Amino acid sequence: MSVRVRYAPSPTGMQHIGGVRTALFNYFFARANNGTFILRVEDTDQERSTDEALQDLYDTLAWLGVKWDEGPLVGGPHGPYIQSERFSIYQEYAEKLVADGKAYRCYCTPQRLETLREEQVAAKSKQQGYDRHCRNLGESERHALEQAGTPSVIRLKVPLEGKTTFHDVLMGDITRRNDDVSPDPVLLKSDGFPTYHLANVIDDHMMGITHIMRAQEWIPSGPLHILLYEAFGWEPPMYCHLPMVMGKDGQKLSKRHGSTSVRDFREKGYLPEALINYVSMVGWSYDGEREFFRPDELCELFSLEKISKAPGIFDYKKLDWYNGMYIRQKSDEELATLLMPYMVRSGFMAPDAGPQEFARIVSLVPLVKERLKVLGDIVDMTRFLFTDIEAPAPEELLPKKQDAATTLEALRRALVIITGMQGSEDAVVEERLGAIAEELGIKLNGVFMPIRVAVTGSQVSPPLLDSIRLLGLDKTVARLERAISILQNEVA
Ligand code: GLU
Ligand code: ZN
Numbered sequence: 429m430s431v432r433v434r435y436a437p438s439p440t441g442m443q444h445i446g447g448v449r450t451a452l453f454n455y456f457f458a459r460a461n462n463g464t465f466i467l468r469v470e471d472t473d474q475e476r477s478t479d480e481a482l483q484d485l486y487d488t489l490a491w492l493g494v495k496w497d498e499g500p501l502v503g504g505p506h507g508p509y510i511q512s513e514r515f516s517i518y519q520e521y522a523e524k525l526v527a528d529g530k531a532y533r534c535y536c537t538p539q540r541l542e543t544l545r546e547e548q549v550a551a552k553s554k555q556q557g558y559d560r561h562c563r564n565l566g567e568s569e570r571h572a573l574e575q576a577g578t579p580s581v582i583r584l585k586v587p588l589e590g591k592t593t594f595h596d597v598l599m600g601d602i603t604r605r606n607d608d609v610s611p612d613p614v615l616l617k618s619d620g621f622p623t624y625h626l627a628n629v630i631d632d633h634m635m636g637i638t639h640i641m642r643a644q645e646w647i648p649s650g651p652l653h654i655l656l657y658e659a660f661g662w663e664p665p666m667y668c669h670l671p672m673v674m675g676k677d678g679q680k681l682s683k684r685h686g687s688t689s690v691r692d693f694r695e696k697g698y699l700p701e702a703l704i705n706y707v708s709m710v711g712w713s714y715d716g717e718r719e720f721f722r723p724d725e726l727c728e729l730f731s732l733e734k735i736s737k738a739p740g741i742f743d744y745k746k747l748d749w750y751n752g753m754y755i756r757q758k759s760d761e762e763l764a765t766l767l768m769p770y771m772v773r774s775g776f777m778a779p780d781a782g783p784q785e786f787a788r789i790v791s792l793v794p795l796v797k798e799r800l801k802v803l804g805d806i807v808d809m810t811r812f813l814f815t816d817i818e819a820p821a822p823e824e825l826l827p828k829k830q831d832a833a834t835t836l837e838a839l840r841r842a843l844v845i846i847t848g849m850q851g852s853e854d855a856v857v858e859e860r861l862g863a864i865a866e867e868l869g870i871k872l873n874g875v876f877m878p879i880r881v882a883v884t885g886s887q888v889s890p891p892l893l894d895s896i897r898l899l900g901l902d903k904t905v906a907r908l909e910r911a912i913s914i915l916q917n918e919v920a
Pocket of ligand 2: 533534535536560561562563
């Protein structure tokens with residue numbers, strides 16, 4: 429049996445880290461087994477589905493380098509792969525269930541159902557939900573309702589007795605009493621739209637899906653889906669419900685924890701390899717030791733057995749660590765290419781920047797490579813080179829526990845050394861600057877920090893002397909003089 433798996437998102441929002449992990453696990457599982465990875469768009473909820481979300485789905489998978497073998501845009505033998513283009517199929521199958529006595533038409537009006545609900549709430553009744561009123565309508569009654577053109581939905585006849593079990597690769601057998609499964613859920617709405625359950629089961633069957641890997645939050649739907657497979661007389665696929673992705677506080681990962689959409693991570697400057705590697709380690713491990721896996725390695729090594737049952741904790745710091753590692757593996761040219769859009773977006777370079785500007789970024793890369801957590805960090809680190817940075821406030825120039833007069837003196841002496849640094853080795857210049865600290869009886873940082881802030885406007889920048897060389901001596905001297913006059917005003 430060859431493996432066929434699918435990622436079946438509903439395009440109702442931006443691709444979420446948890447959803448993308450589901451996509452990746454399915455994709456790697458398919459690749460590791462020479463199987464087929466299918467993308468299916470579950471847009472039966474037409475009110476919540478948006479074109480923007482659909483585009484984001486395509487963009488996200490493309491950015492991650494995840495290619496689907498069958499699905500929208502590429503087609504395949506079981507298309508269409510967008511559920512809103514398959515409504516006639518669902519209608520046909522729902523009718524078939526009615527004809528086979530596995531489902532029935534319900535003519536209850538929304539008002540009747542609402543009254544029923546209110547009564548159940550008022551009576552604190554154990555029986556919640558639909559009362560199966562139309563399940564036993566007489567033939568003539570039904571006929572009359574049809575004659576009158578009464579709108580109807582199609583509901584599944586859930587067995588009144590017995591239990592339903594489904595097997596989950598990770599969780600084992602999961603059993604539910606049939607009278608606990610929702611009472612005769614709607615399969616087809618009166619407007620001919622299918623519900624999620626109907627469309628999902630029909631498509632998984634028709635598309636020949638062998639394994640369903642989806643988030644654990646879908647476990648409650650499992651028994652109902654099994655009942656649907658039984659009603660159709662189909663063999664259900666294997667189930668493997670994936671552990672949830674949680675924040676550090678043990679709650680489902682959400683905006684409260686930080687970015688959750690892949691688009692956000694991408695914009696901040698996470699690399700796809702880093703995101704893929706880290707996300708794969710949330711809920712899966714190879715041998716509990718190895719931490720680095722490139723996408724092509726995951727395509728070989730991924731296995732269901734190593735998925736954990738426990739929820740995975742998404743740790744933003746750990747992702748930063750992975751990202752830094754992958755950034756440092758890039759060549760200077762590769763990194764420059766990735767950094768270029770940030771330079772353009774922040775206005776440091778023109779959108780049509782040529783080879784000279786590119787070369788300038790390449791030359792910057794070795795100075796920032798070690799310090800970048802995300803690509804976007806380049807903006808703050810190099811702003812001083814591309815813009816006239818704002819004058820620092822006096823207190824920004826002062827190291828901890830160092831007064832303005834001492835700092836002013838340090839900067840004055842530094843100005844002399846830096847003005848004459850042309851032609852001297854970095855080590856020599858550094859030594860001379862260091863000597864100021866000794867003369868004034870202050871820490872090294874008491875000299876270097878104010879210079880750095882004066883020249884770069886920030887306490888984090890590439891190494892100081894490199895920064896000065898990149899900026900050029902004229903501008904450096906001008907910025908030092910400006911800082912000196914700011915402190916002069918303080919002291920005066
Ligand atoms: N459309 C469902 C979702 O967004 C798919 C669930 C499933 O994989 O069965 O999560
Ligand atoms: Zn009814």
